[in-house]
Each structure stands twice: as structure tokens, then as C-alpha cells.
Amino acid sequence: MKIITIDGARLQFVKAAVVSRAIFRYDEVYDAKIQEIIEYTGQHFAKNMSEVFFNQMDIPKPHYNHGVKRLSHGSMKGKMLAKTEEILAAEKPDWVFVYSDTNATLAIWLAANKIYIEVAHREAGLRTFNMCRPQEVYRILSDRISDTLFCPTETAIENLVKEGYDSLTIFQIRCGDLMYVAPLYYAHNACKSHGLNGNFNFVLSTVYRQVNKDEKQNLLDILDALGKIYKELKVILPLHPRTTKKLSEFNILPSENIKILDPVGYFEMIWLLKIALMLLRIVVDFKKKPCIAVREETEWIELIKHKVNFITVPNKNKILDTFNNLKNVKINFDINFNGTGNTGEEIVSKLIAYHNSELNKFISNGIILKV
Template sequence: MKIITIVGARPQFVKAAVVSRAIAEYNSYQPTQIIQEIIVHTGQHFDTKMSDVFFEQMNIPLPHYNLDINSLSHGAMTGKMLEEIEKVLLHEEPEWVLVYGDTNSTIAGALAAKKLHIKVAHVEAGLRSFNMRMPEEINRILTDRISDVLFCPTQTAMDNLSKEGYEAMGIKRVQCGDVMYDAALYYTEQSTRPVGVDSNTVPFVLATIHRQENTDDKGKLTSIFEALKEISQNQKVILPLHPRTIKKLDGFGIMVNNNIKILEPVGYFEMIWLLSNCVCVITDSGGLQKEAFFFKKPCITVREETEWIELVEHGVNFIAGSDQKRIVQLFDQLGEKNIDFEVNLYGSGNTGKIIVNTLVH
């Protein structure tokens, strides 16, 4: 059986590493190799530190195809990906196309496969922010609708699909747990202190800001960074920063003080170290909200909503939006909260195996 895996962004490399390892393990127990995986990297994250380093660090098989598609508008990027992925699928003729998450690479891979009548499996299906202004929300809804198997990380995701009528659509839904939890368990021992961070930096707040709804809005970006500057007066802040966000800060004339340490984008092992050693996380990332939970750290989300509603319901994630006063207030209150990180929300760490066994059978 041949599977084409489509990846293009940092979180997808981590997720793909889990499933690739499960495929290799499955094949090791077979008399002949029963699954052939072909990895297609769209090039959506083209910076070496945000792309190649993940393949090197995590022992992911190198991509068989690198489409080098980036730095385009949503429409142009998705259209170009659709065109180039279609060529790969026509040449390789796979039984399955496996897509992850909610990026332009995700929807392009799913559309290209479906139009060629190739089966589509969507990992991290059923997530909803209920904000149709988010490009990611559009991508995930459309990908779910045209997939043949939906791998849902949580009961919340399964419930979302039920409410949308998926039980009557003939699309297989599997509550499999979260591949990111598999990765966190597997790679924790390989964590590495990032360059530029020394023992004097601990303790610190880990922050990441990259989402377009924040970075493209001067008012929101200013408010978030004013909150970080206020917090940094009493607690150091480490901020691995996307090159695009740095350009926005420069363009808007937003200054950063010395208590906020800006790092270049870090690899997954460095991010694990930061998560393990921080006191809390402030982020607009979807994946980092979960990873904070995996490493038993409270999270303040600088968005108006989250796909991971179960984290909010269990009192480990707090929605702040971009309001400076709200962000600082939530941070100041963290020490007063009795947070339970022992609840099982994301499976038992065997999600990769469940995905592979489902596709085979």
C-alpha cells in the first residue's frame, strides 16, 4: 500500500514524524514491506530553521518531493500547491493521501487527491474555532468534508462532527488521541537548551506570536507586546519569533525591551526544553496550547477563541484575546489557581499506531 504524506509547516513535521515511525514499526513486523510512504513537502515553511531542522532532528524520512511553494497569497499558494501535488499523485498513484491540520498544504493535498478519486485521511479532524475569518477554519472544515477517514484527537472533535451531520455522510470517524502527545512522550529525553539561553534565564515565561489575525493588526500586536513588556518587569520572557512577525514589529515601530529575549525560530527539541523549563506559556499558536498541557504548564491564549475548548473547560488554558489588561491580569492570577494536569484529554500515546492500523485495515 502506498501512502502520500503532505506536509508544509512546522507542526505537520512533528505530527508526520509520529506516523512515519508507526509505519516503520508496522513494516518491521511484516514479511515484506506492506506500506510505502512518500513524503511531499510543499515548502510552505521554507526557512531552514523552520523546516529542514525538523527532518534532521526527528529522523523523519527526507521528503521525496519538495515543491518549494511559499511567499504567495492564500489563493496563489493554494492553487500552485494543488497544481503541483496533482502531478505527484498522477505519477505515484497512491491508495491514500494523508494530510495534517489546517494549513494551505492541508486543503491543497486533500483537494488534489479527491479530484483524482484517491482516498483522503485527515489527521486532527473535527477541530473548530467557529471563527470563519480564520483561513485555518476554512481549511479544516473543507478538508473534513472531502475526506474518507477523519482522525479526531478528542471527544470534542467527534462531537463537532456529529453536530455537523457527519454520521449521515458515510465518512469514517476515529477518536484516536493526539499525535502531538505521542511526540511529546517520545522526544522529551532529547530536549536541548536553545542557543542564547543560559541558566540565568530560568525561570521565564515562554511566548510565541505568529498568527495573522494578531501580526497584521497594529492595535492587537501593540497591545500584546505591551502586555509582554509589563509582565517582563517581574518575570523574564523568552520569545522565539517568526521572521514574518519581526518584520511586522519593525514596520509598526513596536519596540521590545531587554527583559524580553527574542530567539530565532527553534527546533522541536529546543521547544521541548523551553516548555519543560518555563513557568507558563503565552501564545496564539494552536499546537503550543496542547504542548503546554503535555508539560503541565498553564497557558494564556492571545486569541478570541480556541479549537482546544477542553483545555479551557478543565481550567488549564485561559482565553485573553489581545487585551493588554486581560493578559496581565490572567498572568498575575495564575499563582492563585489550583490547576489539575492529570486529566486524560488526548489519548494514551499510541495515536500513530491507531492511524496506521486503521489505514491498513
């Protein structure tokens, strides 16, 4: 079986690492003869935004790199569509496996769908219900033209039911969250970052969501809030290059109380997550830390429902109110809605079952949740 995996943004590298490792292990144990072809969009041009992830996480080097950096959204989609058509025609894969909801990935789906190659969508069924966000449009379109949908949460399955997927010949599979699995596996590789140590409590923050960094008032409010938080806790902020560029464009000078870092690798980020007291904007719960997500809505409903994450709009006073309220909230981190920790293996086994025409057997055994 031949699979083409598409990598683009940094979070996709993390997810792809889990599945690539599962493919290797499955092939090694069962001699499944799976060939994985890595196609990289090339949208990150700095080494600390892409190459460090491939090196640290042992992700196979890309077979194809399209170099779509510094292109407009339309130009990026067009180039990816043309390049991917050529690759699919040459490689003739059994599956195209696509992650997440980024700009370039929609072009991949269209290219595969046009020539009838099976497409599997990871993180299917996630919804914010805000059609003003391009990511929401990509999610909906991608789900509809995929053949198999791997859903990370029960809410994702429920969303697909409400949208009528029970009447379509598209399989929906509940398989857990890859972003939960990755740090469990790589935790032993965590390494110190920028000379910091774990002898003090601090808030770890990121600012990279487009609406937060591209709108001047939002960026000002977030940085002002972080500056105020420093009165109680130190603040560490690894800064995305585009956010750095926006600070320069808007002539914004962050408080000197905020310790700004260059982008860090995945192992450094795991270490920072491990020793941080609180997370601001990073939507994760695997390190059992309270998190404030600065956005108007989220597709990760379970995190909010179980009061692991707390959502707030990019307004200084509301961020500070949420921060202060967290001091009196007791969080139950024992609830597990992210899967068993074998998400990569589950995905690979289902693809193989589908490929070997054994899907009905899996359904009858209750392994695949077909709506």
C-alpha cells in the same frame, strides 16, 4: 500499501514525524510493506523553519518539494493543486494523509478527491465556529471531502455528529492527539537553547498567529503585556520571521527586558517548555505548565474546560489580568484527554485495516468509533 503524506507548516512536521515513525515500526515488525511518499509544500525557506525539523526528528527527506514560498494564498493553492495532480497520477497511492488546516492542504484534498484517491484527515472535527478565520473554512471543507476522519478529542466527534456526519459514509475515528505524543517520545532529545539554563523561572511566549502579528495594535498590546510581566518573571520569546518583519514594518521596538530568540528547533523548544514556569500563547499542556492562549476562540475546547489553558483576547490589560489570576489557580494536570500515547500506531493500524477490507471487524470489536 502506499501513502502520500503532505507536510507544510512546522507543526505538521512534528505530527508527521510521529506517524512516519509508526509506519516504519509497523512495517519492521509486521512486514506490512508500507511505502510512504513525503510531499513538502516548501513554504518555509529558512533552514531553522524546516530543515532543522527533518534533521532532528528523523523525518524522511521529502520525495517532492514544491517551493511555494513567498506566494500569495491563491497562487500557492493553484501551484499545489497542479503539482499534486501530477504526483498522484504518477505515484497512484492508496491514501493521501493530510494534517491540520493550512492554506496549501486544501489544494491537496481537492486534487485527491478529483481522481478518487482515499483521503485521511488528521485533526478532523475541530471547530472554533468563527467563519471569519480561513482555518475554520479549511477544516470544514476538508472534513467533508475526506474518506476517513481521525479525531483527536471527544468534542471533535461530537461536532461531527451535530453536523450530520452520522448520515454520511465517512468514518470518524477517535485516536488522540499527535502533538501530545511527540514530546513524550522526543523528550530525551531535549537540548539547551541559545546558552540559556534552567536556573531561573521565566515565561515562554510565541507570537505567530496572523491576527496577533499582522494587526499593529494587537502586536503592541501583546509586547506591552510581556514587558510588564517581566517585572515579576523573565520573558523569552522565540520570534517567527514574519513577526520580526512586522516589527520592522510597524516600527515597533520590543522592551529590552524581553529576551528575543531566533526560531528554535523542536528539541530546543522541548527544553524551553521543560524549564519554563508559564507558557503564553503556546497551546500545550504536556509539560504540566499553565498556558495563556492569546486569541478570541480555540478549537481545543478540552484544554479550556479543564482549566489547563486560559484564553484571552490580544489586549494588554486582559492578558495581564489573566496572568495575575493564574497565580491563584490550582491546576489539575492529571486529567488525560489526549489519548494513550499510541496515536501514531492507532492511525497506521486503522489505515491498514481499511486497506485490507477488515473495517467491519474493527467496528464490531469497538475499536473504531463510527458515528
